[in-house]
Amino acid sequence: AQKVTQAQTEISVVEKEDVTLDCVYETRDTTYYLFWYKQPPSGELVFLIRRNSFDEQNEISGRYSWNFQKSTSSFNFTITASQVVDSAVYFCALSPISGSARQLTFGSGTQLTVLP
Amino acid sequence: DGGITQSPKYLFRKEGQNVTLSCEQNLNHDAMYWYRQDPGQGLRLIYYSQIVNDFQKGDIAEGYSVSREKKESFPLTVTSAQKNPTAFYLCASSIGQPGYEQYFGPGTRLTVT
Numbered sequence: 001a002q003k004v005t006q007a008q009t010e011i012s013v014v015e016k017e018d019v020t021l022d023c024v025y026e027t028r029d030t031t032y033y034l035f036w037y038k039q040p041p042s043g044e045l046v047f048l049i050r051r052n053s054f055d056e057q058n059e060i061s062g063r064y065s066w067n068f069q070k071s072t073s074s075f076n077f078t079i080t081a082s083q084v085v086d087s088a089v090y091f092c093a094l095s096p097i098s099g100s101a102r103q104l105t106f107g108s109g110t111q112l113t114v115l116p
Numbered sequence: 117d118g119g120i121t122q123s124p125k126y127l128f129r130k131e132g133q134n135v136t137l138s139c140e141q142n143l144n145h146d147a148m149y150w151y152r153q154d155p156g157q158g159l160r161l162i163y164y165s166q167i168v169n170d171f172q173k174g175d176i177a178e179g180y181s182v183s184r185e186k187k188e189s190f191p192l193t194v195t196s197a198q199k200n201p202t203a204f205y206l207c208a209s210s211i212g213q214p215g216y217e218q219y220f221g222p223g224t225r226l227t228v229t
Contacts (some may be wrong), residue, residue: 009156032215033215033216035217037220041221042222043204043206043223043225044206044220044221044222044223045159045206045208045220046220047217047218047219047220050215050216050217052215091158093161095214095215096214096215097214097215098214098215103214104218105160106158107155107156107158108157108158109157
């Protein structure tokens, strides 16, 4: 069974602060993919990143960075110099590399509010 | 532009009526999915389809039905048997291989009174 835990239900920061969203996962699979999605107030989930379990290098994309640590089963997401437009719900998700295409397990999400 | 469309954005129905939510994609994806999202909660899988004319129940299929007659379309019917139908419904698609990202439509907010 797979499980994704996002313990931070809500986070508020002031614009330009850095913020880290935590994601901890459980899986019996040795190979898997991890994802982050953003859900702005409009409702549509926007794909941000996919990471496979073979690659533990941190990834940076503009103000976004991701820290994958297999030893602690964590895939944390950091936004540097946050902006009001970053306000959204962020979901972490997990999928095995083999098996059914349905097996995408989402966490419960973290509501991020960036205050001006 | 390639993407997923869901219509309508907002839908209101009286209790006891069936209602069908539309989902269309032009991404040439094989797999399509329906999720339900309740306030403050994550996504729960209702049904998914990996190929035309085939679909499988997800975690909360009771009270819902689907069809997949065309690759591009995966409509969801919320039947009167669904006890708590008021929710936000999201449709998604993917290339159908495990481990690949799903792309989501804008969602339909259904209110049943």
